[in-house]
Amino acid sequence: MFNHIRMVVLATNAVGSPDLFLTSVEATGTQYQHGCHYDMALLRARDEGYTPPMIAFDQYDAAARMLRRAAAFIEGDAAEV
Template sequence: MTKSIRMAVLATDAEGSPDLYLTFVEAADLRYNEGQHYDMALAHPEDGGYRAPVIAFDQNDGAADVLRHAAAFMEGDTDEV
């Protein structure tokens, strides 16, 4: 069965600044379990002018939880680091 997976890719934009590229990838359970969805997500940022270094994470990775916390921290909603 194929499922849509929310992915975030930390990359460098065309100006050389760090940025997050958000995308969806479609992956069968086997490809997901083997981690191939990361490779699929890493193929997309180049289309938008992003470049290495790049690292991808999905909605279930620990980094996604940290991203949620980071958003609250950056907005001033929490001082907890």
């Protein structure tokens, strides 16, 4: 059985700027436990022209929670850090 996992890759785009690549992957429980979903997301980002440095995180990682807080902070909807 495959699980649908939302992923974000922080990477460098084609013009050399930091960017976020959003994707989703299908992974078995075993693949997820072994971290293969990160590799899948990184490969997709590379296929779309993104370059290292790159780091991937999924919807359950602490970085995903912080991304929501960062968006509120950037928009001015959250208290200063």
